[in-house]
Amino acid sequence: MHVQVIGAGIAGLTAAFELARRGVEVSLYERKPGPGLGCSFYAGGMIAPWCEREAAEPIVTQLGLEALDFWTKTLPVATIKGSLVVAPPRDRSDVVSFSKRTSEFEECDSRRIGEIEPDLADRFPYGLYFPKEAHLEPRDATGALGKALGEMPNVALHYSTDASDAKGAFDFTIDCRGFAAKPVLPDLRGVKGEMLVLRTKDVVLSRPIRMLHPRRPVYIVPRTDPHEYMIGASMVENEEPGRITARAMMELLGSAYTVHPGFAEAEIVEIGGDVRPTYPDNLPRLTLREKTLAINGLYRHGFLLSPALASRAADVVMKGAHFPELMH
């Protein structure tokens, strides 16, 4: 069996990897010069199935559990250090609401927060600690997938190549083009996200920190470089990638500063943004049309959902499986 995968974002890379692992011959096409250079490039990389439950349907948590296994065992690039959710004193009700909508956390007071994350000692009176959650550096993860695929004898990687230039006949095509697939998946919309990367030695955080705020929520994720932190991310119902607004930067920086004033003197290493491909229910879908299967709508959950979607996509392609919760 020979399968064409279009798109080397996190959805395409994991799909190609899963098929190749199962012995399928895979040809991967990507217009950009390498893996993970689309919206995956700007991801936070939180593997946080329980935190995401706060605003997502149960299926996101269910599928996300498989990602914990994938990113720590199959392709071990993630670190399990848990995640910490905090809020300023006057937004305590947001912590209560958050806790009511999810599970697998420990309630923390100020002292406990200081034990978990010493630099946040005495900064927040309440928090929630999700010990089983993980985080990864998205660019390491896509790089590792690209490398693993490159070493597999049954995989051909075609970067800087449009799929329409593909030569040869394929038994199946997996379309992982993200928002670029909108012409064939008209239900897709883009939800813009903006982020930045800060570099500082004044703040040490070991795990993702989410600060709740009614207008300016923020998360801070440690990167592989021990002094770099990804600050994200805006969520705007808007489809223009690459245009970073002053407001988003002000809000993200203001919130990062609230988490720790040490960020004030940090160096801004990078700013970036793209649009998240999203269906109206904010849930992922596998769309089967004859011999083409589209994996799309991963929204803000690319790294969280892609391993589970890849394995189901492989089942569809290889065994004709049907997953009603994803293929409606």
Place this chain on the structure above:
Amino acid sequence: MKDVARAPDDALEVYGTKLASRLFVGTSMYDSPAILADAVKASACEVVTVSLRREAGGSRAGSSFWDLIKSMNVRVLPNTAGCKTVKEAVTTAQMAREVFDTAWIKLEVIGEDDTLQPDVFGLVEAARILSEDGFEVFPYTTEDLVVAEKLLGAGCKVLMPWGAPIGSGRGLNNVFGLKAMRAHFPGVPLVVDAGIGAPSHAAQALEMGYDAVLLNTAIAKAGDAVAMAHAFKLAVAAGREAYLATPMEPRDMAAPSTPVFGVAFQQ
């Protein structure tokens, strides 16, 4: 019993449009647009508010979400949420008119970041500019009677006083002030906008004679937004029916509902 609340002539009329539902629903902060659409349906509302300031971006690219709103077959009341100056509000209103093809605009000019309370001076000025430009303005204001008079003078034919700060869910903070406003403007459609946290707050506003309520967070951030939307539908209908039925006046002493004098076996 007269079925007054459901009588056809009980429609709310704003700017010449008759509305059977007295619930206006905001469209932000839902877990997904699909849940938003289900909640709007469950609420039976006929008017939804939509913000534009941020979604517009540089090229007014927010179109997919706006298309979803348009497809819900309800009247759109675009708003100038997040605008802090008259100029910003006026520009946003003009863009809203283009995007949604409506003269309606919910006018917000925010004066303070913590309370999100309106800058009433900027509000009156923006209301005048927009009314003269042909807009039908729904101003988000306080219960201040003098400001209300000035808004009417500026061309507004609807007033939308806050119940409590936006998103606070504290209900009707100043019942006395809201009652005074209702009494002062008997002929003006009054909508409690912001601060409603529970269906009982909405019912209370309608019982007091308010013509409608506008809310967002109370539904969007409920554990089950769709069920909460339905609860608000019922509360608004109950409050309106109670108002039309003329609630009893409270009193200081007990008033037995059955006579106690001469009851047999009483010692």
